[in-house]
Structure formats: C-alpha cells, structure tokens
Amino acid sequence: MNGKGRIYQPIAYFADTNGSESDVTLPWKKTVTVELTKAEQKVGYPVSVIPGAVRDSNRMLKPAKCRILVDGEEVAANDGGESTCKYTLK
Secondary structure, three states: OOOOEEOOOOEEEEOOOEEEEOOOEEOOOOOOOOOOOHHHHHHOEEEEEEOOEEEOOOOOEEEOOOEEEEOOEEEEEOOOOOOOEEEEEO
16 A cells, blocks of 8 residues: 555455454555465456545545555556455466
8 A cells, every 4th residue: 555644444455364454554565475276376366455545635535545566566556546456366
C-alpha cells in the first residue's frame, strides 16, 4: 500500500492465508509465499488486496493505492481508483 497517513478502513488480503489489518499507517507491506500445486499452476490461484480508505484532498474517503508484486515485479495495481488489486498466479 502506497501513500502517507492512516487507513480509515481495514486492509484485507487473500493469498496463502487470508487476513486483515487495521490501525495501519502507510506505507504498508505484507509479504507472503504461495506454493502452487500442479493443478493451481495450470488453472491459476487468485490473490488480492482490498485496500483501506484514505482521505483525498477534499477530505473524502477513497481507496488507497495498492499493488501486487510477484518475485519483485509489479503484476497488478489500482492507482487509487479501483477498490481491489487482484492477480492470478500460475
């Protein structure tokens, strides 16, 4: 999660484990290792992040910017407009 300040809603993530984080100060980072079965390597395994909300310049809540990296390479981002970052691992 990019940006500065505090998150006003929890961050949810779905990968090797599912969870959420609240009371977060940005930037925030979560690293996980996902080991795929042979079947998952063929059909894919979805991972996603639902970012918490931040206040924009008008003090309105909007989704925080988020991105997903796989082996250090960015594979998904929401640029602060969409409510979810998602990617299918293969």
